[in-house]
Amino acid sequence: MQQQPWWRGAIIYQVYPRSLMDANGDGVGDLPGIINRLDYIASLGVDAIWVSPFFRSPMKDFGYDISDYRDVDPLFGTLNDIDELIQQAHARGLKVMIDQVLSHTSDQHAWFQQSRESRDNEKSDWYVWADPSEDGTPPNNWLAIFGGSAWEWEPRRGQYYLHNFLKSQPDLNYHCIEVQAQMLDEVEFWLQRGVDGFRLDAINFCFHDKSLRSNPAKPVDEREGRGFSEDNPYAFQRHIYDKTQPENLQFLQKLRALFDRYDQIVSLGEISSENSLQTMADYSRGNDKLHMTYSFELLTDDFSPQYIRDTVSTLESKLAEGWPCWAVGNHDVARVVSRWGGAKAGDALAKMVNAMLFSLRGSVCSYQGEELGLPEVSLTLEQLQDPYGITFWPRFKGRDGCRTPMPWGDTEHGGFSSVEPWLPVVEEHRRRNVARQIKNQSSVLNAYQRFTQWRKEQNSLRYGDIEFVDLNKNVLSFYRTFAGERVLCCFNFSEESCEVTLPDDSNQVLTGHGFDFKLTGNKLMLPEFGASFLQC
Structure with a gap:
């Protein structure tokens, strides 16, 4: 491999x-x-x-x-x-x-402390600054995730600065x-x-x-x-x-x-x-x-x-x-x-x-x-x-x-x-x-x-492709395939046990993962919130 x-x-x-x-x-x-x-x-x-x-x-x-x-x-x-x-x-x-x-x-970073002082210092363009609208409001309608406008007024520059999160988290200007x-x-x-x-x-x-x-x-x-x-x-x-x-x-x-x-x-x-x-x-x-x-x-x-x-x-x-x-x-x-x-x-x-x-x-x-x-x-x-x-x-x-x-x-x-x-x-x-x-x-x-x-021993789960299969509305099922190995993984999302009919009965039970389930022919019985892993 x-x-x-x-x-x-x-x-x-x-x-x-x-x-x-x-x-x-x-x-x-x-x-x-x-x-x-x-x-x-x-x-x-x-x-x-x-x-x-x-x-x-x-x-x-x-x-x-x-x-x-x-x-x-x-x-x-x-x-x-x-x-x-x-x-x-x-x-x-x-x-x-x-x-x-x-x-x-942070607004406590030395770069911002310098940038906020004037429009012509060495770091003046390192953050996102914008002039106010004619009525003094922020330059646009952008909002901060943590609430309110994404713009905060800085009187020393007479401009707003952008913060997508807290006002104490000014955004850097990557156009610089x-x-x-x-x-x-x-x-x-x-x-x-x-x-x-x-x-x-x-x-x-x-x-x-x-x-x-x-x-x-x-x-x-x-x-x-x-x-x-x-x-x-x-x-x-x-x-x-x-x-x-x-x-x-x-x-x-x-x-x-x-x-x-x-x-x-x-x-x-x-x-x-x-x-x-x-x-x-x-x-x-x-x-x-x-x-x-x-x-x-x-x-x-x-x-x-x-x-x-x-x-x-x-x-x-x-x-x-x-x-x-x-x-x-x-x-x-x-x-x-x-x-x-x-x-x-x-x-x-x-x-x-x-x-x-x-x-x-x-x-x-x-x-x-x-x-x-x-x-x-x-x-x-x-x-x-x-x-x-x-x-x-x-x-x-x-x-x-x-x-x-x-x-x-x-x-x-x-x-x-x-x-x-x-x-x-x-x-x-x-x-x-x-x-x-x-x-x-x-x-x-x-x-x-x-x-x-x-x-760690299942290369199909670590590196393999994934292919979903619809077997039961309460069960998430998919195949993982890698280098000739194919594993069918099934997960019961319900608090009740459920039976799953598999496409065929040629599956072999994989052990060592810690989950208990029952396989009889092509009938798979999963307990509540159970899982199964089968070699196909």
Whole structure:
């Protein structure tokens, strides 16, 4: 078999540093805490870790507002700590990907501090500045995802600046060639420190329409939202001028050329656009832009075999030689077992969802805690830290419910910290802690580990093509084929057992994955939220 790049078919474990492990007793997770838990992460059978932002930041958006791309925020540790993390991860066979936020900075970044002072300084064109309309209002109707206008007035320049997120996150001006060159340098700084790849936050936001044309309105029946609250006016527009501009493709080619100068580097772009599946394909097509992309298409409330099938099939039809990456959870959306299971959320659902995700064609991002089947946490307004949730409370409670600390043991704060943590460890999570689940052979954690170890030996699941087959409306079924191997994967999305009639009776039961099912001739019986794997 031809050697595959390490990232093809990889399982990438997302670490949210604030919430993995607090090593210094301040209530917030940190880089030494991640180092302390690398043995655990390696035991999960994953291939890489994606570490969410740890850069110097005022933390208005919890690190996604960077004030220095080349330094670690003291809250998380030091540059020596990230160097140690990379070294220790590599010693355990784990690759390290870091989160880079290229489209915007913090308003505390030295570049913005200089840019806002005048219209003629060296950094004056590094951010998106615009004169007001005749009546003093913003230059167009663009909206910020986190609420309100995407424009903020700066009296020192007598102009507005663009911010697609918080007003403390001004957008860089990628129409300025010096900005592009500088951001490539910021990326290379980390390449030289030995990282193996980058998760690129909001990568389709880098360029804006140079003419600043207003976005058209979106019909009421299409305001469904992807990755943001449906109560948010952001969903009232078609976002065709404020992001996803054609110039972005040329910048991605420059970025890819930089990556290709280093060995086995991977780039994973986060996409949120009017047609995210098409943008995913555009941004990864041709082997000269991003290696992989992912979007919010499986991070929604939609949970049905037909929706998964339609979403994956649509992307497959557009990808050409591109390679997909899928995720069903991350730090921006409600925990998947609650989002998809509701009152039915439980261990069986968690086990099936993890196995289903790991069986799709492509690479996978698995968010910390999904291996424990953690549900979403319900917090009070007083407990919220997320400005997004505070703004849209109570209809939308923000992202804190999926960001609470990992429960490691039975102690007061779940073994996460010796003091009150930045977000609470609730009793429902403590009951599902790592120490308890390790001892329980039927736990979600042990099921996760069994499946990932089994998957390592299944080249069809890691590298193969995918072909969907309609066998039962409650069952997601598809073939994975690679180098003469063909595996039929079936996943019961129902809380009731169901019988599936297979095309023929020549299938052989594969074992070692941890799922129990019954095959008699061409009749397959799946338990509630069950899964099966057959050699065809």
